[in-house]
Amino acid sequence: MPDVQDSPDAHDLHSTGAALAAASAAVQLAGESVTEPVTVAGEGALSQPPLTAVQLALHAGWTMAVLYGKIPAPPADDVPELPTEHELQPAQRRELELKRLQYLLRQLSDRPGMEGAGLPTAVPADDLDETAQGDALTKLNLAILEALAVAQPGVQLAYELGRSLRDTVNPPLEHANDRKSPAPAPARQLARGRISKLQEWLGTLSTQFPQHTAAIVAASLGRWSEFAAVTVNTTTSRLKQGDSTQVTTTLCEYLLPQGDLWLMLLTGGRSASGLLSPEGYVAAGEVALHRSTAIVRQVLRHYAVALVIVAAALGGIIYLAVSSLGGAAKVWTTVAAIGGSLGISARTITSASSRLTAEAERPVFAMAEEDAMAWAITTLPAVRLTSRGVKQLRQAGVAPTGSLGRI
Numbered sequence: 001m002p003d004v005q006d007s008p009d010a011h012d013l014h015s016t017g018a019a020l021a022a023a024s025a026a027v028q029l030a031g032e033s034v035t036e037p038v039t040v041a042g043e044g045a046l047s048q049p050p051l052t053a054v055q056l057a058l059h060a061g062w063t064m065a066v067l068y069g070k071i072p073a074p075p076a077d078d079v080p081e082l083p084t085e086h087e088l089q090p091a092q093r094r095e096l097e098l099k100r101l102q103y104l105l106r107q108l109s110d111r112p113g114m115e116g117a118g119l120p121t122a123v124p125a126d127d128l129d130e131t132a133q134g135d136a137l138t139k140l141n142l143a144i145l146e147a148l149a150v151a152q153p154g155v156q157l158a159y160e161l162g163r164s165l166r167d168t169v170n171p172p173l174e175h176a177n178d179r180k181s182p183a184p185a186p187a188r189q190l191a192r193g194r195i196s197k198l199q200e201w202l203g204t205l206s207t208q209f210p211q212h213t214a215a216i217v218a219a220s221l222g223r224w225s226e227f228a229a230v231t232v233n234t235t236t237s238r239l240k241q242g243d244s245t246q247v248t249t250t251l252c253e254y255l256l257p258q259g260d261l262w263l264m265l266l267t268g269g270r271s272a273s274g275l276l277s278p279e280g281y282v283a284a285g286e287v288a289l290h291r292s293t294a295i296v297r298q299v300l301r302h303y304a305v306a307l308v309i310v311a312a313a314l315g316g317i318i319y320l321a322v323s324s325l326g327g328a329a330k331v332w333t334t335v336a337a338i339g340g341s342l343g344i345s346a347r348t349i350t351s352a353s354s355r356l357t358a359e360a361e362r363p364v365f366a367m368a369e370e371d372a373m374a375w376a377i378t379t380l381p382a383v384r385l386t387s388r389g390v391k392q393l394r395q396a397g398v399a400p401t402g403s404l405g406r407i
Helices: 053-068 090-109 130-148 155-169 192-204 213-229 244-266 278-302 304-323 325-342 346-376 387-395
Strands: none
Touching: 053 090, 053 130, 053 155, 053 244, 130 155, 155 192, 155 244, 192 213, 213 244, 213 346
């Protein structure tokens, strides 16, 4: 989350790796936890079901975007140790990703519902130059889209979602008016309209991903979009000082590992279970309790006018009863009749409030828990914002830096 100082479009949809270095959480009580126990098979081994067609398509789309986009060169390091996949030279990384793509396409072609779709499984050679490989990938992408168009519903959408998520964390290079050379444009990739479309896709495919992961990733995407709006968006930036170009560079450095974690959650490589510490659950419970209280308050506000009318009517009748004790029995009968005819009583209000609270309790806590998990996997760079920018982030739900996650 941003270490901000609390001072007085369009749909242009053009990596698996290291976990986030430091997870920040600003997590938002009663009810059942949405997390589920991890299934253990054998001597502590974690059992993971095979990837579904939707998960394979998502991963294939992500990998295609890795190959088509710019693969960043690893930082210079004199430490003599074996590189991870993210530390490979671009040519080596491209070769690795081509093998991964071929494997994913072969696995996808064998899934039920893909028979007869004609999904290509051959990938471009790894010795092509950049231009030739770009052309080959463009043709392969078209062939994949044509095959997925006749496959089971949702698979093509998952493929496009995977590509779009990767392009979100590794923005394509664009020529800006004030720059001679192209540079990443995260503001465009994190624009509210584009992110809302990705969130819509995640919601559509949520049943095909591990439970709650789609909601967690969607919430994390939303936080990044709100953050980009006050940092790298040229029209709405609220940076207090500093070079916006440097902020853009730093933001891109944070986005790459963030995207890897999104991919791991959606494909089952990382479980949602265990994302929160005990303090995170407490914080989620507090938010759920606050929301439940707001529901009860709205119910009472709904009956406010009726309550005033009943109180005034009954008050007058009780006054008559006190002043005319001889006819008290008849007056009390009238009190009951008026209360019954108005159809309102303390029991009715209490019953309505209790029923609505009980019905909302579980989903409210589930949403609060998912929101807390989204923060547990989201790390935003530190920036200095104006007081207006800080206020805008707070209103969007971006709270001060915290560490209630477990990453």
